[in-house]
Amino acid sequence: MTYCVGIKLDAGLVFLSDSRTNAGLDQISTFRKMMVYEKAGDRFMVMLSAGNLSISQSVREILQVEKIDNPGGEPLTIWNAPSMFDAVRVLGSAVRRVYDQDGASLKQSGIDFNTSMIFGGQIKGEAMRLFLVYSAGNFIEATRETCFFQIGESKYGKPVLDRMVTPASGLDEAAKCALVSMDSTLKSNLSVGLPLDLLVYERDRFASDKIACIDEHNPYFHMIRSSWGQRLRPVFESIDAPRWDGGDTAHPLSTADCRYEPMRKITHPGEKLV
Amino acid sequence: MTYCVGIKLDAGLVFLSDSRTNAGLDQISTFRKMMVYEKAGDRFMVMLSAGNLSISQSVREILQVEKIDNPGGEPLTIWNAPSMFDAVRVLGSAVRRVYDQDGASLKQSGIDFNTSMIFGGQIKGEAMRLFLVYSAGNFIEATRETCFFQIGESKYGKPVLDRMVTPASGLDEAAKCALVSMDSTLKSNLSVGLPLDLLVYERDRFASDKIACIDEHNPYFHMIRSSWGQRLRPVFESIDAPRWDGGDTAHPLSTADCRYEPMRKITHPGEKLV
Numbered sequence A, B: 001m002t003y004c005v006g007i008k009l010d011a012g013l014v015f016l017s018d019s020r021t022n023a024g025l026d027q028i029s030t031f032r033k034m035m036v037y038e039k040a041g042d043r044f045m046v047m048l049s050a051g052n053l054s055i056s057q058s059v060r061e062i063l064q065v066e067k068i069d070n071p072g073g074e075p076l077t078i079w080n081a082p083s084m085f086d087a088v089r090v091l092g093s094a095v096r097r098v099y100d101q102d103g104a105s106l107k108q109s110g111i112d113f114n115t116s117m118i119f120g121g122q123i124k125g126e127a128m129r130l131f132l133v134y135s136a137g138n139f140i141e142a143t144r145e146t147c148f149f150q151i152g153e154s155k156y157g158k159p160v161l162d163r164m165v166t167p168a169s170g171l172d173e174a175a176k177c178a179l180v181s182m183d184s185t186l187k188s189n190l191s192v193g194l195p196l197d198l199l200v201y202e203r204d205r206f207a208s209d210k211i212a213c214i215d216e217h218n219p220y221f222h223m224i225r226s227s228w229g230q231r232l233r234p235v236f237e238s239i240d241a242p243r244w245d246g247g248d249t250a251h252p253l254s255t256a257d258c259r260y261e262p263m264r265k266i267t268h269p270g271e272k273l274v
Helices: A053-063 A084-108 A158-164 A171-188 A219-238 B053-063 B084-108 B158-164 B171-188 B219-238
Strands: A003-008 A012-017 A020-022 A028-030 A034-039 A043-051 A115-123 A129-133 A139-141 A148-152 A196-202 A210-214 A265-267 B003-008 B012-017 B020-022 B028-030 B034-039 B043-051 B115-123 B129-133 B139-141 B148-152 B196-202 B210-214 B265-267
Touching: A003 A043, A003 A115, A003 A129, A003 A171, A012 A043, A012 A115, A012 A171, A034 A196, A043 A053, A043 A084, A043 A148, A043 A196, A053 A084, A053 A115, A084 A115, A084 A129, A084 A139, A115 A148, A129 A148, A148 A158, A158 A171, A158 B171, A158 B219, A171 A196, A171 A210, A171 A219, A171 B158, A171 B219, A219 B158, A219 B171, A219 B219, B003 B043, B003 B115, B003 B129, B003 B171, B012 B043, B012 B115, B012 B171, B034 B196, B043 B053, B043 B084, B043 B148, B043 B196, B053 B084, B053 B115, B084 B115, B084 B129, B084 B139, B115 B148, B129 B148, B148 B158, B158 B171, B171 B196, B171 B210, B171 B219
Parallel strands: A034 B265, A265 B034
Antiparallel strands: A003 A012, A003 A148, A012 A196, A020 A028, A034 A043, A043 A115, A115 A129, A129 A139, A196 A210, B003 B012, B003 B148, B012 B196, B020 B028, B034 B043, B043 B115, B115 B129, B129 B139, B196 B210
16 A cells, blocks of 8 residues: 655645555565656656556656657657646656556456556746546646645545645645644554655745655654644543533533434334334 | 444443445435444443445344344344343344345345444443444454444544544543544545434443434534634644754754665656666
């Protein structure tokens, strides 16, 4: 499995990926899932990948030489694409090329063509953009309403992102939130594992020096892992426990105030629905 | 989909279920998923069910009359079973009976025999017990190390249970935690929906008067939904943001302190892995 998240903020982009790959439970390996494509001063792009490792490695390899038709001009590559939209089209084309090469044989072996990618960045002359690419090579783009994408084991870590991240969030705040989200995922799914790759991109920089590889000795992630759970507890405790039909509380928990019927109860000898 | 959780504490048991059932996205209905089986002073049992609704409704119906062999004695039912272990065996047998009736036809229609149940309670002379029953009628029991079970859409709501609930937790605290867990799930999965059924059972009572049906007007759940998110934010903000290679912080986030190689970066013209 895998867990990767990409966030698009007004201030920049945040990318975080784990590095565990597994075939079953007893073949676990470490493979990094983040790639950076950089042309100084012109473009800065990041790809995170999930799914079948043989597919995503092939996609990466092909992406470096993939070309798509550009009527009336040079074929488009990720290095000359005039927009992130064109660059992600090149990536989609690379995915389709791998499908053409491997899809039928994988299917014969009963293996799905399973891959997905988060691809984001900025090309000079354009705003930053963030895409989620599916295994058919099609893609969607992040908007202000939905400003992050997750791939792989996304569910455990989604609530904290939903609650904390908006396009107005600061870059470091979003990086912190991505790490909390990763922490929740690591706690719950053994097939997501360290080290992590974290990259923070500031708008209009076309470069990044905020790139960290985080292993179990990383002091910041260690602090996050211990603080979040610890500090949640007093918050949790600060919320009133239910007061069953309590008269003097603003929010009693009563059997009486539901417009639905009470739950069905069967009393011995068991023939009757009450 | 569905989300149900059952928690076994030293002080008692907590059960919470949603009530949404869907076939696709455009056939959404409300069906309650909690059943209570009560024989005053002798036994108190609760079942939560997830999966194919036709299966779980059939299981419920059959469970009321299901008997299993008891060499040298009366056949066992949920009403005379001397232990919760025997009672859950009766439930497993009811699941298998439905499989015998419907399994082949469902398979012909390409439908999995998909059902799971949380079944817990107490029978006089025995401690409380909590089980998770699978679609093959087999089951596992909660222990002190793993004191809660979830069925249905379990992932969004698991981190908060992992972090907050232990066997020593109080009943009302665990009920509150189950509701926070449900809130995270409701926010993330449209196919989990109100009203909720909440039941809190106190050890050795063989009855419960803490049973609530919670709809969108319930003041306690309304308070939980607004407070948890609101109060998480200052906690989140109280955790230091990353200090990139900051010299004077106890937990810098540095590119330097990982024992793994730095992430791979491809710089234009794109032939070289750095």
